[in-house]
Amino acid sequence: MKQLDVAVIGGGTAGLAAYRAAKEQNQSVAIIEGGPFGTTCARVGCMPSKLLIAAAENAHQYEKSAAFGVNLGRPAIDGQAVMKRVRDERDRFVGFVLESVDGIPAEDKIQGFAKFIDANTLQVGEQTIAAKRIVIATGSRPAWPAPWQSLGDRLVVNDDIFDWHDLPESVAVFGPGVIGLELGQSLHRLGVKVHMFGIGGQVGPLTDPSVMAYAKETFASEFYLDPDAKVDNIRREGEHVVLDFVDLEGKAQTIRVDYLVAATGRQPNVDNIGLENITIELDAKGVPVADPYTMQTSVPHIFIAGDSSNQIPLLHEAADQGKIAGTNAAQFPDIRAGLRRTPISAVFSDPQIAMVGETHRQITERLGPCGCFETGEVSFENQGRSRVMLVNKGVLKLYGENGTGRFLGAEMIGPNAEHLAHLLAWAHQNQMTIAQMLDMPFYHPVIEEGVRTALRDLNAKLHLGPAMTQMCLECGPGC
Numbered sequence: 106m107k108q109l110d111v112a113v114i115g116g117g118t119a120g121l122a123a124y125r126a127a128k129e130q131n132q133s134v135a136i137i138e139g140g141p142f143g144t145t146c147a148r149v150g151c152m153p154s155k156l157l158i159a160a161a162e163n164a165h166q167y168e169k170s171a172a173f174g175v176n177l178g179r180p181a182i183d184g185q186a187v188m189k190r191v192r193d194e195r196d197r198f199v200g201f202v203l204e205s206v207d208g209i210p211a212e213d214k215i216q217g218f219a220k221f222i223d224a225n226t227l228q229v230g231e232q233t234i235a236a237k238r239i240v241i242a243t244g245s246r247p248a249w250p251a252p253w254q255s256l257g258d259r260l261v262v263n264d265d266i267f268d269w270h271d272l273p274e275s276v277a278v279f280g281p282g283v284i285g286l287e288l289g290q291s292l293h294r295l296g297v298k299v300h301m302f303g304i305g306g307q308v309g310p311l312t313d314p315s316v317m318a319y320a321k322e323t324f325a326s327e328f329y330l331d332p333d334a335k336v337d338n339i340r341r342e343g344e345h346v347v348l349d350f351v352d353l354e355g356k357a358q359t360i361r362v363d364y365l366v367a368a369t370g371r372q373p374n375v376d377n378i379g380l381e382n383i384t385i386e387l388d389a390k391g392v393p394v395a396d397p398y399t400m401q402t403s404v405p406h407i408f409i410a411g412d413s414s415n416q417i418p419l420l421h422e423a424a425d426q427g428k429i430a431g432t433n434a435a436q437f438p439d440i441r442a443g444l445r446r447t448p449i450s451a452v453f454s455d456p457q458i459a460m461v462g463e464t465h466r467q468i469t470e471r472l473g474p475c476g477c478f479e480t481g482e483v484s485f486e487n488q489g490r491s492r493v494m495l496v497n498k499g500v501l502k503l504y505g506e507n508g509t510g511r512f513l514g515a516e517m518i519g520p521n522a523e524h525l526a527h528l529l530a531w532a533h534q535n536q537m538t539i540a541q542m543l544d545m546p547f548y549h550p551v552i553e554e555g556v557r558t559a560l561r562d563l564n565a566k567l568h569l570g571p572a573m574t575q576m577c578l579e580c581g582p583g584c
């Protein structure tokens with residue numbers, strides 16, 4: 106039986122961060138990986154999705170050029186070349202991860218799927234491992250309704266798309282969430298006919314109803330999107346998927362597509378690791394409950410990190426949580442609260458969607474009943490630089506606390522949202538007030554001037570600054 110101080114289950118971003126952090130404490134540590142090393146982010150997540158988006162953005166920019174008087178005609182899209190670049194660059198990114206995994210001593214790497222036998226013992230194939238402390242970092246996997254299984258290889262998820270050698274003619278994307286919007290819009294802009302269906306009206310990760318309504322209208326003006334769809338029958342016919350649905354006008358429709366893309370959410374990989382063999386507190390979804398500052402579960406020597414914790418399934422969170430879990434597993438029982446940064450998320454659609462700090466839903470639940478917060482806003486439709494660049498679509502909402510004037514959070518859809526979100530996240534983490542944010546420099550003409558307009562609107566609504574005049578003339582045109 107192999108004896109360890111710390112066993113890390115899962116060799117993705119969170120697991121690698123946990124391994125490194127535990128190893129720094131001079132402990133005997135091993136990382137157990139059931140699949141290939143390389144991480145979800147590099148293999149089938151962040152990186153290949155951004156590569157597909159980059160191709161789509163180029164095609165779109167080309168098409169848009171006529172509006173500037175630059176006539177380039179319709180772009181010719183070579184699906185095979187598009188997918189080859191996605192795969193080649195993806196493989197390069199995976200290669201970088203594998204290089205760093207190669208640097209881990211062979212005796213610290215164990216290949217195979219781990220299962221708990223008891224709270225200190227893991228089974229990995231034929232091998233039994235005794236560990237004083239354990240970090241669960243098993244990631245997540247795509248989830249979809251069971252009946253779709255009958256579609257066979259015509260049912261695809263993100264993993265499959267990034268291995269395509271050509272683009273199909275048509276797809277039905279289920280789930281207008283983060284993955285659905287990024288992949289669905291990209292495929293549409295690369296010439297694939299896209300129908301997108303959701304349930305319950307949700308679009309992206311947004312919680313502010315007015316920003317979500319703007320997002321729905323914007324995407325629905327580009328491709329077929331029904332976020333609250335009534336799809337009656339989905340079946341395979343030969344090499345196609347056939348769907349019967351009621352369209353947005355209430356008419357019965359039947360479409361035939363090459364693939365059904367399931368982007369209906371992800372499930373933490375904790376249902377198959379033998380948790381039934383230990384006494385551990387689970388939430389309603391069967392995920393071990395963990396303190397977000399220490400990543401400690403209800404079993405004091407077991408920690409959890411990354412997507413498997415189901416807390417915030419994003420790359421930078423997986424890295425932070427892994428580091429916290431690994432450090433605490435190594436130092437146990439002397440555990441410490443780790444650094445938790447301001448929440449920030451971005452959807453790389455066009456326009457981009459971004460959220461910072463507390464969400465509108467969280468703020469409304471916490472401060473709504475006492476009327477203790479206000480909302481400042483700006484539309485990007487008439488914002489100077491956005492119009493110049495022809496990216497003048499979107500709306501930004503900022504939330505601030507009455508009395509203190511503290512900046513609470515933001516939700517937006519709009520140009521450069523990924524960058525605006527960073528600006529706002531840095532201000533939020535520094536616990537700035539709206540007045541302090543307005544004291545910061547703003548260049549002209551830039552999209553960031555839209556943020557200043559929303560800040561002024563919010564400061565006025567908080568009764569901490571002058572009322573907004575129609576336009577801020579001293580700021581330059583179109584601010």
Ligand SMILES: Cc1cc2nc3c(=O)[nH]c(=O)nc-3n(C[C@H](O)[C@H](O)[C@H](O)COP(=O)(O)OP(=O)(O)OC[C@H]3O[C@@H](n4cnc5c(N)ncnc54)[C@H](O)[C@@H]3O)c2cc1C
Nearest residue numbers: 115117118119139140145150151219244411412418419420
């Ligand atoms: C299409 C897509 C796009 C994304 N884009 C972004 C983005 O732009 N920005 C962003 O921040 N996030 C993005 N994400 C999310 C991000 O990829 C994840 O949050 C992150 O990769 C999670 O890391 P992890 O270490 O928790 O999981 P993983 O990297 O999945 O690692 C878990 C590892 O555990 C292994 N494992 C599972 N069970 C066992 C077991 N029993 N024994 C041993 N090993 C096991 C798995 O094989 C896997 O290698 C995206 C995700 C997807 C799917």
Ligand SMILES: NC(=O)c1ccc[n+]([C@@H]2O[C@H](COP(=O)([O-])OP(=O)(O)OC[C@H]3O[C@@H](n4cnc5c(N)ncnc54)[C@H](O)[C@@H]3O)[C@@H](O)[C@H]2O)c1
Nearest residue numbers: 279280281282283284285303304307368369370418451452
């Ligand atoms: N840019 C990024 O940072 C990025 C990109 C991709 C993924 N991610 C991460 O991956 C996670 C998972 O992404 P996701 O898009 O799979 O999940 P998600 O939760 O964002 O979206 C799933 C969507 O599917 C809908 N849905 C569920 N069941 C459905 C059904 N039967 N029919 C139609 N619609 C259905 C939901 O209402 C929701 O809108 C995200 O939460 C995010 O953390 C991040």
